[in-house]
Amino acid sequence: MSTTTTTQPGARRAPAGERVADWADGRLGIYSLAKANMRKIFPDHWSFMLGEVCMYSFIIIILTGIYLTLFFHPSMNEVVYHGSFVPLQGVRMSEAFKSTVDISFDVRGGLLIRQIHHWAALIFLAGMFVHMMRVFFTGAFRKPREINWMFGFLLFVCGMLTGFTGYSLPDDLLSGTGVRIADSMILAVPLVGTYLSFYVFGGEFPGTDFVSRFFPVHILLLPGIMLALMVGHLILVFHHKHTQFAGPGRTNKNVVGMPFMPVYMAKAGGFFFLVFGAIAAISAIATINPVWDAGPYRPDHVSNGSQPDWYMGYTEGAVRAMPGWEWNVLGHTINFGVLVPVVLLVAVPAVLAMYPFVEAWITGDQREHHILDRPRNAPTRTAFGVAWLSWYGVLLLAGGNDLLGLLFHLSANGVTWFARIGFFVIPPLAFVVTRRICLGLQRRDRDKVLHGRESGIIKRLPHGEFVEVHEPLTQEQLHVLTAHEQARPIALEAAVDENGVERKLTRKEKLRARLSQGYFGEHSQIAKPTAEEYLEITSGHGHH
Amino acid sequence: MVVLLFALAVTGGLYAALAPADSARADGPAQSLAIEEGRKLYAVGCASCHGTGAQGTSDGPSLVGTGPAAVDFQVATGRMPLQQHGAQAPRKKAVYSRAQIDQLAAYVASLGAGPAVPAPGQYSPEGADVAKGGELFRLNCSQCHNFTGKGGALSDGKFAPNLHGVDPRHIYEAMQTGPQNMPSFPDTVLSPKNKKDIVAYLGTVNSSTSENPGGFGLGGFGPVSEGLFAWIFGLGALIAVAVWVAARTAKAKRS
Numbered sequence: 001m002s003t004t005t006t007t008q009p010g011a012r013r014a015p016a017g018e019r020v021a022d023w024a025d026g027r028l029g030i031y032s033l034a035k036a037n038m039r040k041i042f043p044d045h046w047s048f049m050l051g052e053v054c055m056y057s058f059i060i061i062i063l064t065g066i067y068l069t070l071f072f073h074p075s076m077n078e079v080v081y082h083g084s085f086v087p088l089q090g091v092r093m094s095e096a097f098k099s100t101v102d103i104s105f106d107v108r109g110g111l112l113i114r115q116i117h118h119w120a121a122l123i124f125l126a127g128m129f130v131h132m133m134r135v136f137f138t139g140a141f142r143k144p145r146e147i148n149w150m151f152g153f154l155l156f157v158c159g160m161l162t163g164f165t166g167y168s169l170p171d172d173l174l175s176g177t178g179v180r181i182a183d184s185m186i187l188a189v190p191l192v193g194t195y196l197s198f199y200v201f202g203g204e205f206p207g208t209d210f211v212s213r214f215f216p217v218h219i220l221l222l223p224g225i226m227l228a229l230m231v232g233h234l235i236l237v238f239h240h241k242h243t244q245f246a247g248p249g250r251t252n253k254n255v256v257g258m259p260f261m262p263v264y265m266a267k268a269g270g271f272f273f274l275v276f277g278a279i280a281a282i283s284a285i286a287t288i289n290p291v292w293d294a295g296p297y298r299p300d301h302v303s304n305g306s307q308p309d310w311y312m313g314y315t316e317g318a319v320r321a322m323p324g325w326e327w328n329v330l331g332h333t334i335n336f337g338v339l340v341p342v343v344l345l346v347a348v349p350a351v352l353a354m355y356p357f358v359e360a361w362i363t364g365d366q367r368e369h370h371i372l373d374r375p376r377n378a379p380t381r382t383a384f385g386v387a388w389l390s391w392y393g394v395l396l397l398a399g400g401n402d403l404l405g406l407l408f409h410l411s412a413n414g415v416t417w418f419a420r421i422g423f424f425v426i427p428p429l430a431f432v433v434t435r436r437i438c439l440g441l442q443r444r445d446r447d448k449v450l451h452g453r454e455s456g457i458i459k460r461l462p463h464g465e466f467v468e469v470h471e472p473l474t475q476e477q478l479h480v481l482t483a484h485e486q487a488r489p490i491a492l493e494a495a496v497d498e499n500g501v502e503r504k505l506t507r508k509e510k511l512r513a514r515l516s517q518g519y520f521g522e523h524s525q526i527a528k529p530t531a532e533e534y535l536e537i538t539s540g541h542g543h544h
Numbered sequence: 545m546v547v548l549l550f551a552l553a554v555t556g557g558l559y560a561a562l563a564p565a566d567s568a569r570a571d572g573p574a575q576s577l578a579i580e581e582g583r584k585l586y587a588v589g590c591a592s593c594h595g596t597g598a599q600g601t602s603d604g605p606s607l608v609g610t611g612p613a614a615v616d617f618q619v620a621t622g623r624m625p626l627q628q629h630g631a632q633a634p635r636k637k638a639v640y641s642r643a644q645i646d647q648l649a650a651y652v653a654s655l656g657a658g659p660a661v662p663a664p665g666q667y668s669p670e671g672a673d674v675a676k677g678g679e680l681f682r683l684n685c686s687q688c689h690n691f692t693g694k695g696g697a698l699s700d701g702k703f704a705p706n707l708h709g710v711d712p713r714h715i716y717e718a719m720q721t722g723p724q725n726m727p728s729f730p731d732t733v734l735s736p737k738n739k740k741d742i743v744a745y746l747g748t749v750n751s752s753t754s755e756n757p758g759g760f761g762l763g764g765f766g767p768v769s770e771g772l773f774a775w776i777f778g779l780g781a782l783i784a785v786a787v788w789v790a791a792r793t794a795k796a797k798r799s
Contacts, residue, residue, distance in 0.1 A: 046791075053783075081675075282773075286758075302687055313771065409701075
């Protein structure tokens with residue numbers, strides 16, 4: 001830290017930049033901050049940049065969103081359109097819809113900014129989803145990063161809600177139908193549904209309030225929460241340091257990569273502009289949410305092909321696939337057709353969010369993990385993740401049942417029945433298949449370590465036999481394939497203790513032991529080759 | 545009794561004056577020739593399903609009273625003759641010539657009165673209110689045909705087809721007659737002016753001359769195709785960029 005307050009006469013005047021930095025340091029203490037963080041190391045891997053994609057698209061959404069708020073009128077006052085889009089002239093609409101059409105056709109750059117805002121939102125959510133999958137399948141959520149996993153998960157949920165409220169703001173026929181479904185879901189909550197619906201909409205749906213209510217939630221409340229979560233997320237990334245894949249010289253106690261300044265900063269800064277450029281190019285090429293085609297929302301209008309944006313698609317699918325069962329209990333209607341989708345709306349993401357805690361409980365692992373797992377080396381976790389993905393995917397397909405039917409000449413009812421059955425059948429199937437594939441890949445790794453890589457070169461031996469030449473792996477490759485540790489399952493204590501007294505085992509303990517057996521038991525992992533095995537096989541007995 | 549006779553006379557007189565023109569005019573020599581030719585064509589191409597007297601069979605409905613507009617729509621869009629039984633007859637290449645279709649229409653018209661083929665002035669976009677047509681379309685049509693008539697699925701494999709490139713005359717006839725699984729919108733439900741507005745709206749938003757201000761329209765199907773596009777081309781492109789950036793790193797051994 002600079003503490004100099006007087007300048008020596010005749011001394012060289014420091015360059016301007018240095019003087020500004022000195023000035024700032026004297027007041028903010030930036031030097032110590034920079035000293036602590038400038039050389040922070042970040043490992044290089046493309047999948048570690050998915051989070052950056054999310055952060056940059058979030059920044060792009062905020063920037064374009066600010067521009068849109070300059071022209072958007074969050075009001076449901078009825079007006080008659082007389083703007084430049086002919087097919088809507090003379091049509092009655094809300095001010096919100098009119099201002100959205102005006103942004104699209106009469107505000108300079110408005111349509112491009114709107115499209116960047118919306119495309120970036122879809123990509124933001126998709127990026128978060130893939131980022132979350134990367135963290136899940138590599139086990140990066142393990143101690144000490146469980147809280148950061150929850151931060152990320154909450155960011156995704158807030159992103160869904162922000163996206164949904166934003167999709168609703170233009171008050172077009174498509175989004176109005178979406179809000180109508182949201183209202184139905186609120187109404188489906190037993191006992192208090194009607195009260196909640198009147199509370200949210202300030203009266204009977206649609207009322208004249210929801211746009212002006214969703215607006216502050218969309219532009220202030222949720223983005224504020226997300227910004228806070230994102231800052232927390234990044235602080236924790238800095239605090240924990242980044243995870244890395246196994247490799248020579250990489251241990252649980254170090255990070256191998258590039259320093260934050262200047263290499264990582266330059267790459268990250270450049271990557272921001274690449275992301276912005278790619279999203280802007282997409283927005284200039286392809287239409288998104290053409291509200292002028294959808295027309296203004298009127299509760300007596302509804303269109304075929306009304307779907308939410310993709311991240312709400314699994315809820316839409318649940319609504320479409322769920323049979324319309326209804327009970328009447330003591331004068332109260334319980335509408336399972338919509339109530340079950342409401343439960344799934346929460347339960348499907350929650351199952352994934354809670355997984356790290358369940359795994360920690362099963363494995364009983366209290367250690368810190370900074371080296372990532374290869375998905376194949378955690379077969380049960382990987383299989384669970386793929387099963388969850390297939391579950392989500394089935395619901396997503398059900399949400400597009402009509403378009404699948406139309407475009408692939410199928411019966412929409414057939415697609416719905418596929419989803420109804422697949423909802424229960426496909427995830428277990430995916431679980432079993434994935435687990436087998438993981439174990440197969442482990443066997444292959446074992447084979448590669450012990451016998452080398454198949455070179456594709458066929459050699460004929462003097463006595464006529466044909467063999468394939470196997471090339472031994474490099475030391476580096478051997479390390480990557482054998483660096484993972486293989487845990488042993490938790491053993492239950494003997495049912496009878498040393499004094500012959502029967503021990504009381506709780507059901508919870510038994511369950512945990514069984515699950516642990518499933519994770520690390522005999523049939524749940526392929527023993528990795530030991531150094532002795534490797535030496536024995538490579539010690540020059542020729543062919544094997 | 546006098547009142548009843550008077551009433552009957554008035555009703556008969558009104559009917560004579562207001563009855564559909566073509567069925568009333570179906571007596572001229574040219575018309576009867578057309579009916580005769582149409583009957584022959586019918587016997588060859590249609591009778592196997594609709595019955596020899598167009599009274600309908602288990603394979604096809606009665607055509608009595610369906611009118612020439614229905615024949616013109618079904619045959620000129622290639623839906624009839626039916627290729628195979630299924631959820632719905634798809635649009636395909638027409639197998640009859642214009643003159644033959646008119647003859648078939650004349651024959652079916654001779655069986656009983658029904659909606660007439662509209663005159664070009666009825667479906668041309670001149671004088672139509674496109675915005676009104678849009679509102680009517682969203683109220684009456686978009687439940688099945690999607691926001692701008694891009695088509696949509698119905699139950700059990702039935703579908704409302706994409707209306708892109710459909711002749712305005714056929715759109716008008718479809719509203720009059722309600723082909724396949726479509727309900728009919730007679731003039732008492734949608735006035736001729738309403739129909740003209742709807743046809744003009746479709747010509748503006750869903751034809752080869754429609755403008756697409758936002759760029760490539762992704763089929764006009766909304767969030768499903770947008771979501772697919774965002775995943776494949778949006779996130780796909782960004783992951784490709786990420787791989788490229790990550791591969792170009794400052795490595796100690798390279799310098």
